[in-house]
Amino acid sequence: MSDPELLLGQARRRGLRITEQRAIILRALCELDGHASVERVHSRVAREHPGVARSTVYRTLEKLRDLRILSQTDLGRGCDEYEVVTHLPHHHLVCQGCGRVADLDHAYFAFVGDAVCRDFGFKVVLDHLAIFGLCRECQESRGRSG
Amino acid sequence: MSDPELLLGQARRRGLRITEQRAIILRALCELDGHASVERVHSRVAREHPGVARSTVYRTLEKLRDLRILSQTDLGRGCDEYEVVTHLPHHHLVCQGCGRVADLDHAYFAFVGDAVCRDFGFKVVLDHLAIFGLCRECQESRGRSG
């Protein structure tokens, strides 16, 4: 789990005004430890601080994303999810069977980015990609039952 | 542009009941020639056939996608877009500067899929991926002005 106080310091140094709500929201995200939707962050926050508006959660996560303290990804669940940026770039394997999300090192994609740049002059932004499929367990259970 | 009548034949053979609305919708998508959102298909349809309900467009495109006559992709524009399936799999380069979408052959990704399968036993479904970045023109114009 990332240290929220450290991240708040970073945010302040990058010019973000640190309000009590923003601190609460970032701490909640850190506690959730991993990807979390606005909804999930908001309900976590609400447990201790019911006064914090959902729109504030939206605005805060967006600001922190702009500062590159958080990353935002569509994991195919109908809403975007946020995560504290650690080592970048890294990607995600999303299992369409069980919904689990695994990390995938950038090395797997570096080749693609280079090739596309070389062949088309297209500069790929491969910060944070989600790719979908079936994990080993779900393949096995489908082989039997599905 | 794909031939809608041909596709309708395929759809019928695959068991789809062909209504006048479905024919109209598929023809509209073919005329739009490329990726189109439900919204865009619906307003195209409405020009000539104002009676066709938006929900029918949703349901029809979904059915045609299930039959693999269309593919559905999130191109990062806040809604999914549909496209007639031609050669599969193929992917898309989406320019975040000008919004243009280029095709990208599967060869670029085959390697990633294989490696991930080998290393994690995760079977990637790489039907139709969208990756984002900046095309050559937008890189140049940013170099000057942005």
Place this chain on the structure above:
DNA sequence: CTGAATGCAAACAATTTGCATTCAT
């Protein structure tokens, strides 16, 4: 005929916005 498809309006879910009030700097 008969189950499937349609149109419509209402329901939903995720997100955004306008604005008076509050607050960090």
Place this chain on the structure above:
DNA sequence: ATGAATGCAAATTGTTTGCATTCAG
């Protein structure tokens, strides 16, 4: 002080659904 952030409720947007009516096979 003062511009930015908040809470709230209302508005937007994309999508889904229930149901009476219509229609393709």
